[in-house]
Amino acid sequence: MLKFEELEFTYSGHEEPVRALHDLNLEVSKGESLVLIGPSGSGKSTLLLLAAGLLKPSFGKICVRPSVYDETTKSANAWEELTAPRLETALILQDFGLLPWKTVLENAALGLEIRHAKRSARLTTAREALARVGIADFANAFPSELSGGMRQRLALARALALDVDIMLMDEPLSAVDTMLRENLQDLLLQLWQDRGYAQILVTHSIEEAVFLGQRIAIMSARPGTIVSYVNNPLVGDINYRHNEAYFLKCREVREALSLVSSPASPSAPKSAASMLNASETVATNTIDAADATNFVTATNNAFVLDLPMDSEPKTKCHPEVKHG
Amino acid sequence: MVKQTPVIGIMRSVRKRHPLRGALLRLAGYIISLLAILAGWQLLSIIVHSPALPAPIDSIQMLIRHAPQIVPHLGTSLYRVVVSMALGTIAAVPLGLAIGRSPRLDTMFAPFLYILYPIPKIVLLPVLLVLLGLADAPKIVLITITIFFQVLVTVRDSAKAVPDASILSVRSLGASRWQVYRHVVVPACMPELFTALRISSGTAVAILFFAEAIAGSTGLGYFIMDSWGMIAYSRMFAGIIAMALMGVLLYEAIDAIERHVTRWRA
Numbered sequence: 135m136l137k138f139e140e141l142e143f144t145y146s147g148h149e150e151p152v153r154a155l156h157d158l159n160l161e162v163s164k165g166e167s168l169v170l171i172g173p174s175g176s177g178k179s180t181l182l183l184l185a186a187g188l189l190k191p192s193f194g195k196i197c198v199r200p201s202v203y204d205e206t207t208k209s210a211n212a213w214e215e216l217t218a219p220r221l222e223t224a225l226i227l228q229d230f231g232l233l234p235w236k237t238v239l240e241n242a243a244l245g246l247e248i249r250h251a252k253r254s255a256r257l258t259t260a261r262e263a264l265a266r267v268g269i270a271d272f273a274n275a276f277p278s279e280l281s282g283g284m285r286q287r288l289a290l291a292r293a294l295a296l297d298v299d300i301m302l303m304d305e306p307l308s309a310v311d312t313m314l315r316e317n318l319q320d321l322l323l324q325l326w327q328d329r330g331y332a333q334i335l336v337t338h339s340i341e342e343a344v345f346l347g348q349r350i351a352i353m354s355a356r357p358g359t360i361v362s363y364v365n366n367p368l369v370g371d372i373n374y375r376h377n378e379a380y381f382l383k384c385r386e387v388r389e390a391l392s393l394v395s396s397p398a399s400p401s402a403p404k405s406a407a408s409m410l411n412a413s414e415t416v417a418t419n420t421i422d423a424a425d426a427t428n429f430v431t432a433t434n435n436a437f438v439l440d441l442p443m444d445s446e447p448k449t450k451c452h453p454e455v456k457h458g
Numbered sequence: 459m460v461k462q463t464p465v466i467g468i469m470r471s472v473r474k475r476h477p478l479r480g481a482l483l484r485l486a487g488y489i490i491s492l493l494a495i496l497a498g499w500q501l502l503s504i505i506v507h508s509p510a511l512p513a514p515i516d517s518i519q520m521l522i523r524h525a526p527q528i529v530p531h532l533g534t535s536l537y538r539v540v541v542s543m544a545l546g547t548i549a550a551v552p553l554g555l556a557i558g559r560s561p562r563l564d565t566m567f568a569p570f571l572y573i574l575y576p577i578p579k580i581v582l583l584p585v586l587l588v589l590l591g592l593a594d595a596p597k598i599v600l601i602t603i604t605i606f607f608q609v610l611v612t613v614r615d616s617a618k619a620v621p622d623a624s625i626l627s628v629r630s631l632g633a634s635r636w637q638v639y640r641h642v643v644v645p646a647c648m649p650e651l652f653t654a655l656r657i658s659s660g661t662a663v664a665i666l667f668f669a670e671a672i673a674g675s676t677g678l679g680y681f682i683m684d685s686w687g688m689i690a691y692s693r694m695f696a697g698i699i700a701m702a703l704m705g706v707l708l709y710e711a712i713d714a715i716e717r718h719v720t721r722w723r724a
Contacts (some may be wrong), residue, residue, distance in 0.1 A: 186630045221632045235645040235722040244641065245631040276722045402551020
């Protein structure tokens with residue numbers, strides 16, 4: 135579905151370049167749920183921005199293969215290099231990226247509006263998505279009138295209104311308190327099971343990783359790379375949290391993490407960290423709270439409008455690339 | 459099994475006020491302010507005791523008596539300000555948005571802006587009078603230039619400050635550059651644009667007064683200076699009241715448009 139090959143990423147433009155990712159190889163299968171977990175500054179958020187096509191790798195490739203079997207050629211689909219955001223990928227950022235000037239319904243319909251869907255069709259789909267996440271009654275409110283958990287639901291609804299095959303989520307539940315968190319984790323699990331998209335979820339919470347990730351990728355400190363995987367085949371059971379295997383799995387992840395967490399967290403540059411809203415960086419149940427620093431560093435570099443907006447002709451990836 | 463997840467979370471104070479309530483409150487505010495100003499004015503005119511500061515009642519009588527003259531002057535002045543503000547805004551907003559979102563353009567244009575912005579545009583009045591005559595054109599051009607720079611600087615700065623998270627999330631939905639502007643950058647700049655318009659409307663009226671007082675024989679500025687020349691102070695104050703009225707009309711119009719455009723800020 136999605137793969138990263140010998141991926142390197144360095145943030146440039148500031149006094150000294152920051153090497154965020156180093157020699158990262160990863161393949162996510164169709165419909166798989168993968169969780170990224172690791173210490174602060176391991177480049178987890180960067181990896182999601184890369185997967186969304188919003189950043190370009192400094193070296194290496196990101197390839198997508200929407201379906202394994204192509205109906206027309208009766209053969210396996212080829213991997214295609216990702217050069218721009220694709221319409222079938224949804225990204226949910228830490229602060230959800232909701233637009234305060236649009237109502238809940240308009241926010242949910244935004245992706246469809248961007249795809250030039252007819253007004254009636256997009257409003258119907260958006261209403262269905264709002265109903266699916268349980269906030270249909272607030273269609274005409276503005277995001278500022280919603281609680282944190284409801285905004286999270288709205289961000290999910292906006293992605294659900296689209297027919298996506300890859301869902302990328304950056305600490306989606308970090309702004310939500312513990313009780314609500316489990317509730318929303320249940321929702322995330324059900325949605326993933328219903329829709330069958332592949333998902334990559336970044337989290338700081340071990341419990342969340344074990345509840346939602348079929349595979350849990352442990353990332354090292356900066357420059358980040360995946361050092362190990364924890365396989366978690368029992369994911370999918372809504373009662374998994376009450377299972378003894380769940381606790382054992384949490385322990386396994388905690389042990390794997392303790393190997394990569396540096397004793398004193400490599401504290402992020404203050405200037406960058408202070409730019410983030412404090413409430414967004416406070417994460418309960420976490421290793422460290424300032425991981426989004428990478429994201430801020432990126433956004434300071436004004437890459438936002440310098441990336442290609444229109445999709446370029448897609449180049450084929452070499453299928454025989456050896457993993458390093 | 460698909461289970462419908464219950465909604466947890468409280469809707470924050472959703473205000474549902476009657477639309478007339480706001481209008482009535484504003485009207486009451488105007489009446490109280492007007493009474494206070496008139497009282498202060500009356501008091502001041504008694505203390506100063508000079509023909510140059512007539513009592514409000516005399517000025518209001520003059521305003522009523524000269525209404526057939528004043529109303530056309532008011533119309534002319536209002537026309538000049540509104541057209542200028544519209545032209546200045548229409549020219550400045552797209553440019554400000556473009557410069558604000560492109561570091562390259564910003565580097566190119568910033569020196570122009572910093573050299574030209576602090577110059578009081580009123581110094582151009584003599585040149586404009588020579589080139590464009592004494593009618594509407596020089597006044598409109600002068601005010602347009604002033605508004606243009608104020609709006610340009612404001613819109614550029616607010617376009618720069620648009621949260622990257624909003625832009626990224628919309629781009630991840632596949633938005634083109636144009637759609638990013640339409641859905642994110644333009645609405646994000648609206649509140650600041652209206653603040654800029656409100657501030658610059660004061661400047662616009664001041665410049666208009668000056669331009670009308672110096673050249674031409676139309677507009678409230680001319681009427682006020684003409685009355686002064688005739689030593690008709692009550693008539694002069696009638697003109698000043700009309701100018702205040704024009705300011706109120708401008709502010710209320712800007713507020714009304716803003717309320718409509720930025721409903722989400724309730």
